[in-house]
Amino acid sequence: MSDHNADDVRNIALIGHAGAGKTSLAEALLAATGAIPATTTAERGPAVCDQDPREQALGHSIDAAIVGFTIETRRVNLIDTPGLPDLLGRSLAVLPAVETAALVINAQAGIEPMTARLMKMLDGRGLCRMIIVNQIDAPDLDLGALTEQVRDAFGPACLPINLPTGGGEQVADCFFAPGEITTDFSSLTEAHEQIVDQVVELDEALMETYLEQGQTLAPEQLHDPFEAALRDTHLIPICFVSARTGAGIPELLEVIARLMPNPAEGNPPAFLKGEGERAEPVAVSPDPGRHAIAHVFKVLNDPYRGRLGIFRIHQGRITPTSALFVGDARKPFKVTHLYRLQGRELIEVEDGVPGDILAVSRVDEVHLDAVLHDSHDEDHFHLARTDYPIPLHGLAITPSRRGDEQKLTEALHKLQDEDPCFKVDHHAATNETVIRGLGAFHLKLLIERLADQFHVEVDTRPPRIPYRETITTPAEGHYRHKKQTGGAGQFGEVYLRIEPTPRGTGFRFVDAVVGGAIPGNFIPSIEKGVRQVLDEGVIAGYPLQDIQVTVYDGKSHSVDSKEIAFVTAARKAFVAAVEQARPAILEPIVHIRISAQEQAMGDLAGDLAGRRGRISGSETRSQGRVVIEGEVPLAELEGYESRLKAITGGEGVYSIEFSHYEPVGAAIQRQLVEAHHQEDRT
Numbered sequence: 279m280s281d282h283n284a285d286d287v288r289n290i291a292l293i294g295h296a297g298a299g300k301t302s303l304a305e306a307l308l309a310a311t312g313a314i315p316a317t318t319t320a321e322r323g324p325a326v327c328d329q330d331p332r333e334q335a336l337g338h339s340i341d342a343a344i345v346g347f348t349i350e351t352r353r354v355n356l357i358d359t360p361g362l363p364d365l366l367g368r369s370l371a372v373l374p375a376v377e378t379a380a381l382v383i384n385a386q387a388g389i390e391p392m393t394a395r396l397m398k399m400l401d402g403r404g405l406c407r408m409i410i411v412n413q414i415d416a417p418d419l420d421l422g423a424l425t426e427q428v429r430d431a432f433g434p435a436c437l438p439i440n441l442p443t444g445g446g447e448q449v450a451d452c453f454f455a456p457g458e459i460t461t462d463f464s465s466l467t468e469a470h471e472q473i474v475d476q477v478v479e480l481d482e483a484l485m486e487t488y489l490e491q492g493q494t495l496a497p498e499q500l501h502d503p504f505e506a507a508l509r510d511t512h513l514i515p516i517c518f519v520s521a522r523t524g525a526g527i528p529e530l531l532e533v534i535a536r537l538m539p540n541p542a543e544g545n546p547p548a549f550l551k552g553e554g555e556r557a558e559p560v561a562v563s564p565d566p567g568r569h570a571i572a573h574v575f576k577v578l579n580d581p582y583r584g585r586l587g588i589f590r591i592h593q594g595r596i597t598p599t600s601a602l603f604v605g606d607a608r609k610p611f612k613v614t615h616l617y618r619l620q621g622r623e624l625i626e627v628e629d630g631v632p633g634d635i636l637a638v639s640r641v642d643e644v645h646l647d648a649v650l651h652d653s654h655d656e657d658h659f660h661l662a663r664t665d666y667p668i669p670l671h672g673l674a675i676t677p678s679r680r681g682d683e684q685k686l687t688e689a690l691h692k693l694q695d696e697d698p699c700f701k702v703d704h705h706a707a708t709n710e711t712v713i714r715g716l717g718a719f720h721l722k723l724l725i726e727r728l729a730d731q732f733h734v735e736v737d738t739r740p741p742r743i744p745y746r747e748t749i750t751t752p753a754e755g756h757y758r759h760k761k762q763t764g765g766a767g768q769f770g771e772v773y774l775r776i777e778p779t780p781r782g783t784g785f786r787f788v789d790a791v792v793g794g795a796i797p798g799n800f801i802p803s804i805e806k807g808v809r810q811v812l813d814e815g816v817i818a819g820y821p822l823q824d825i826q827v828t829v830y831d832g833k834s835h836s837v838d839s840k841e842i843a844f845v846t847a848a849r850k851a852f853v854a855a856v857e858q859a860r861p862a863i864l865e866p867i868v869h870i871r872i873s874a875q876e877q878a879m880g881d882l883a884g885d886l887a888g889r890r891g892r893i894s895g896s897e898t899r900s901q902g903r904v905v906i907e908g909e910v911p912l913a914e915l916e917g918y919e920s921r922l923k924a925i926t927g928g929e930g931v932y933s934i935e936f937s938h939y940e941p942v943g944a945a946i947q948r949q950l951v952e953a954h955h956q957e958d959r960t
Contacts (some may be wrong), residue, residue, distance in 0.1 A: 282353045284541050284564045287633030288534055289355045289590070291372055292410075294382035295390035296338050296361035299412040301327045302521040303382060304345060304358045310527045311354075313347035313620070326621040327358040332726065338362055340723060342372045342576065344588065344619040344635055352535045355635045361392055363933035364717035367666050367699025370399065371646070374661055375575045375590035375635055377544030378406045378508075385413045385446075388424055389431050391873050391905055391933065397432055399665075404545035406508035406538070408515045409436060410530065414446035415520040421446070422463030425516065432514065437476060438469050439515040439537075440529045449518050449526035454497050454536075476513050480506045497536070505543045540564075541633040547573070547592055548662035549649075560659045562593050564632035569653040570594030570602065573661050577646050579692040580639075581731055587644030588619065588637045594652065596636070597629040602650045604643040606658055611641050645695055668936035669699045669714040670744070670868060670912055673721055676711070678735040686711075689732035693724055700724060712741040717933065718919055743913045745820040745950065746864040746939055747856075752777040755855030758833075759847040770843030772796070772804055772851045773831035776859055779824050781939060785812060788828040796832040796844070803841040804829050807848030816856040818863055818947075818954040823939075827852065863947045864939035866912040872922070874930035876904045881925045889914035909937055 292300040304327050309316045314326060324334050327343035339360040346355050357376060359369035373379060379400055383393055400407060409428060414421060421442055429436045440449045441461035450459055453473055456466035474495060478485040481503040488495055507513035517533055519526035541564040549560040549571075562571055576588040596602070601610040617624040617637045630636045638644065649660055677686045690702045690713065701714045715721045728734045754775045761768040779786065787805045796804070812822045832847075870891070872882055876898060883893055883906070891910030898904050915934070922930045942950070 282351065282631070284566065284632040286352050287355070287540055287631070288352055288378070288538050289357075289376040289541070289633060289635065290378045290380050290534065290538065291357040291359055291369075291376045292380050292382055293359050293369055293396050294361050295384065295387070295392040295396075297387065298361060298382040298384045298390075298393070299521050300358050300361065300382045301325050301339055301343075303410065303412055303519065304343075304356055306519075306521040306524060306527050307354075307356065307531065308345060308347050310524065310531060311347040311349050313345070329622040332723065340365060340368075342368050343621050344576075345621055346618065346635075349531050349535045353634075354534060355633075357635075362719065363392055363395075363931075364715065364720035364723075366392075366395075366716060367669075367697060369396070370664055370666055371698050372575055373400075373403055373405060374547065374573055374664065376405065377539045377541065378408060379403075380408045380410050382410045382412055383424075383428070385411050385419050385421065385424060386416045388427055388899060390899070391871050391931075394431060395871070395933075404509075404548065406544055407511060408517065408533075408538070411516060411518045412521055414442050414449075414518045415523050415525060416446070419446065420463075421518065425463070428516065435476065435512055436514045436516055437472050438464070438518070439473060439533060440517055440526065441466060441469055442518045442526070446518075446520060447523070447525055449529045451529055451532070454532065473513070473515075474500065477503045477507050480510065480512060501537075504537060505539050508537075508539060509543075509545050541592075549592075549659055550662055551659040565593060566595045566631045568594050569655060570596050570600065570651060572596065572602075572650040574644055574646060574648040574650065577644065577696050579696060579731075583624070584640035585642055585644060586637055586639050587641055587648070587650075588635065589650060591630050591632050591634045591636065593632055595629055595631055596650075596652075600652055602652055603654065604641075604645070604648050604650060605660075607643060610652075611643060613638055615639065646698060664698070666698045667716055669701050669716055669720075670866060670934060670936055671717050671721060672712050672714040672741040672744070673725075673738045674710045674712050674741040675725075675736040675738050678737050682734050685732065686728070686734050686736065689728055689734050692732075693727065697724070710741065716935075740916055744866055745818070745942070746866075747815045747817060747820045747822045748824045748862055748864055748941075749776060749778050749822075749856060749859035750862050751860045753855045753859035755851035755853070755858070757847045757850035757854060759843050759850065761843070767835075767838040768840055768843040768846075769833075769835040769838035770800070770803075770840075770847040771833040772829060772844065772847040774804075774808075774827055774829045774848070774851050774855060776828075776852070776855045777826050778859075779826050781824055784823055785809075786826040788826060790828050790830040791832065796829070796834055797839075800834065800839065800841065800844045801829065803844040804832075804848040806841075807845035808852045810845070811849055811852045811856075816853055817861045818950045819957070820863065820950075822856070823864070862941045863950055865942045865946075867909050867937045867940055868912050868915070868934040869937040870906075870908055870910050870915075870932060870934050872906045872930060872932040873899075873903055874906075874922075874926045876902050878926045878930065879904050879906065882906055882922075882930070885921065885925060886910060889918075 308314045333340050343358045357372045439453050440451050443450050443461045452466040452469035456470040477500050478488045517530050549562050550557040551560050571593040572589040572591045574587050574589045578586040598613050598616050600613045603610045616627050618627050699716050703712045756773045758771040789801050808827050891908050893908040896906045
């Protein structure tokens, strides 16, 4: 039996900008609770969370690491996430496994680009939040000003729950038992009153007691409204620590153990049955006595341990004797071995309760976002989809050695299974395999893994930009397909109309045939023919989007009408309609965020303008840095990384995320169409 229950579990993800000190903070918490030796990093060796040699060489985490420790009776699962923009998908993937997201801020650097981006991306995810200001022992800090910067950026719900003293050498509690000592920028009494005022606003009865009794509310009285305030993001506690010296670590542990939500106190996970507008919420309870339900939030393909599925239990109990189904599968797999993770170490356990984060190995059916369950009363549903950044940075790849094509395909599938922001596309028109990620560094890491783990070397080159085609006016198309070969013939006739839809809506197919002019069993064949053209494009070989196709008439033959006849007729009719609908080519526009020294701003703005970019705003940050935001066509960013480093002397960094598609200019469209026709001729 487990040595803890669901009420004792705390699940927390450490997120934040690279260099904020998330990994060193995790190590400090592990050391303070005896989970690892309380020695220096040099004596202990590589960090538990950064065991990969590439992480050690880089000095940054490149994947999420799960570790755990016990404080009092609490079992704390801590997930240390990478902070580099290119690895954002790996950080977002773990959020469904936790109740609390802890945003770690470097006290010297303040609110950096990824810090602000991550806080914004937490909106709508139902997670409780806390902010941990790390490295408070650094020289020349103004932590009061930083606190105000945090509140200006993220709202008045951000309030200190403890305060630094002695220039960051110690931290004083201002919630459980505030004293009268002087802190670096605020009194404990004032900070305590602010926290209590914020918490009691959500409990009318407690507020009435508070107003009558003044400052006499005990922490126990505040616990439930405190949890309610966390759930509603009505309160975001700020904790101050130094992972290097240990200042604030005991106070942070007390906040985690006594105030952070357990699985029953956090917002319930958003499980859904069905898709789209028809999806219905499914109630899942952290009750160990009910059917087991778990969510796979991370998959690893280990050369020695096989496929490792890491999951969070949301309901029920899982043991090594459990038989679990993966999603809608009819055949279960036997768990056999159940593991808890401590970095790369797997520790075998006898069972898991709601809230536990565990793993199974050598189960090929397990995949990212899979729902594991032990009863088909619970199948046909899924956790609400995580919104990931769209991977736009691409490389066309080919194996360096002939004969490695199959090995490359299998390796790419495994990497794609692990990383939600890594995509592999094969373009039949150019016979080009394109890998896409969130940036050059993201793809560099994956190519290194291809060589190191899968022993596949690849050659790379810039890929085609993922342009799209669309139409700008309504039009109609008609085609009669009639073929007689001596035996049974083929016949199908289709009338359809097309019209543009708002940008980003994709494709809609409408069946408006009346009177049985086309039998209903042939309508799917018509849609199939239309979708074939959607994928292939009409004028330049790029997929079509933002278009509605309505089939409204046609003819059939009682003997000669077949599926292939209506597929062909639909293709021809659709192409004819598109050619009459003033087709246009769309290009991807990305939102770009550049961080650099302030003196480089003029050169950066001029360079972006030369790339058809538009600056939407800029903001001066601490340490003489400026953040520039704007939009630029993806096609104009080839070679931008080296150009940015040249302008900023290697100091500049940037990140991009997909914004929208918009039409290219007439000259560019002519070039793309002519290039496509040239390819067809050759």
